[in-house]
Amino acid sequence: MTTIADAFAAAYGRAPEGVWSAPGRVNLIGEHTDYNNGFVLPFAIDYRTQAAIARREDREIHLRSTFADGEVVASLDALDPATMDGWSAYVLGVAWAAADAGVSMEGAFGLDILIDSRVPVGAGLSSSAALECAAGVAFNDLWGWDLDKLAIARLGRVAENTAVGAPTGLLDQAASMLGKEDHVVFLDCLTEEARPVPLHLREEGLGILVMNSNVEHEHATGGYGDRFRSCERGAKELGVESLREVDRDGLERALEVLDAETLRRVRHVVTENERVLATVDTLEEHGPRALGPLLDASQESMRDDFEITVREIDLACEAAVAGGAIGARMTGGGFGGSSIALVPLDKADAIADAVRAALAQAGLREPTIFPVVPSEGARRDS
Ligand code: ADP
Ligand code: MG
Numbered sequence: 001m002t003t004i005a006d007a008f009a010a011a012y013g014r015a016p017e018g019v020w021s022a023p024g025r026v027n028l029i030g031e032h033t034d035y036n037n038g039f040v041l042p043f044a045i046d047y048r049t050q051a052a053i054a055r056r057e058d059r060e061i062h063l064r065s066t067f068a069d070g071e072v073v074a075s076l077d078a079l080d081p082a083t084m085d086g087w088s089a090y091v092l093g094v095a096w097a098a099a100d101a102g103v104s105m106e107g108a109f110g111l112d113i114l115i116d117s118r119v120p121v122g123a124g125l126s127s128s129a130a131l132e133c134a135a136g137v138a139f140n141d142l143w144g145w146d147l148d149k150l151a152i153a154r155l156g157r158v159a160e161n162t163a164v165g166a167p168t169g170l171l172d173q174a175a176s177m178l179g180k181e182d183h184v185v186f187l188d189c190l191t192e193e194a195r196p197v198p199l200h201l202r203e204e205g206l207g208i209l210v211m212n213s214n215v216e217h218e219h220a221t222g223g224y225g226d227r228f229r230s231c232e233r234g235a236k237e238l239g240v241e242s243l244r245e246v247d248r249d250g251l252e253r254a255l256e257v258l259d260a261e262t263l264r265r266v267r268h269v270v271t272e273n274e275r276v277l278a279t280v281d282t283l284e285e286h287g288p289r290a291l292g293p294l295l296d297a298s299q300e301s302m303r304d305d306f307e308i309t310v311r312e313i314d315l316a317c318e319a320a321v322a323g324g325a326i327g328a329r330m331t332g333g334g335f336g337g338s339s340i341a342l343v344p345l346d347k348a349d350a351i352a353d354a355v356r357a358a359l360a361q362a363g364l365r366e367p368t369i370f371p372v373v374p375s376e377g378a379r380r381d382s
Helices: 004-012 088-100 127-142 149-164 171-178 223-238 248-257 260-285 292-304 311-322 345-361
Strands: 018-029 039-055 060-065 068-075 111-117 183-188 193-198 206-212 327-331 338-344 368-372
Touching: 004 039, 004 111, 018 127, 018 171, 018 260, 018 292, 018 327, 018 338, 039 127, 039 171, 039 260, 039 368, 060 088, 068 088, 088 127, 088 149, 111 127, 127 149, 127 171, 149 171, 171 183, 171 193, 183 260, 193 260, 206 311, 206 345, 223 248, 223 260, 248 260, 260 292, 292 311, 292 327, 292 338, 311 327, 311 338, 311 345, 338 345, 345 368
Parallel strands: 060 111
Antiparallel strands: 018 039, 039 111, 039 183, 060 068, 183 193, 206 338, 206 368, 327 338
């Protein structure tokens, strides 16, 4: 098996100085709440993006990925998000975001970088945050930034918002930076306070299946931005800074103020925030076996109110629960991508079979189903 160090040597003719990595993520619950200053509950998964890196004598970044042909070259003296495009924007954007946030890049040296990833791209598992965070931890070490994990997560978000142009919140990067084995990361997107919450999956004999619909999504241009603007409009018409400020009483008032579609969008965000808080309480008081109704209610809310699911996802969730899953819901931005099912480990194979059979019977695309294990966040590997 070729290691990333071998691949780096083949690409750049010398050994890397180190290898850093960051994981993709799955959001257990709390969808489209992050950019509304709400609550999210993701975990880092056991699929990672690695960056092998060696320093250069000049101030150029040379960037390659096993995911794409060719080499991208950029000067540290001319980083400009407006001219960044393609996959390199996720990496160069992090360096630019740091400089823009006031981190001195004066003493920074150039880098040869090779990226290799096991995170499926465009599956709703945030290969983009894995890439940003792998770059972020590496830059932090190599250039001596001395930033904490949450600060690195913020740079990844800025890169995604500015260099890539996707109006996403902090969820993905926080999970990738702060993930812990068998824990979810409870993040308050308003205060940006985060804390790990134990899942106890292993001791309960439970696991999580990802069911990738293989229907592709497009964040920067698609319905994601559309929902973002609906939430903005809802908040404006309700006279609040963000939908975080809207509670049950606020929803009553929204009934009178908002048009029917905006009301449904707002109702999803408000009830989803409640479900995230209830999930944390439930985990702490009763454990993961009690999460079914919350996961299922979240799926229904995304399907009926926020309208971001596709038929393949809805059917996969229904079939998983009918086949014995504790609960199932779409995860990620929506319009395709993946759903998750919380399953007893001894039923995992039978549930996966039931989901595949249900989709085949409906004449829909075959899903890719695989287990994920809540894992450690970004780190230096070697
Ligand atoms: P997701 O984050 O759900 O996987 P996104 O559309 O947000 O989907 O991000 C996918 C993009 O991230 C890819 O189109 C590519 O530009 C970039 N990317 C992901 N993984 C890699 C990789 N290993 N090498 C280069 N670019 C990557
Ligand atoms: Mg992404």
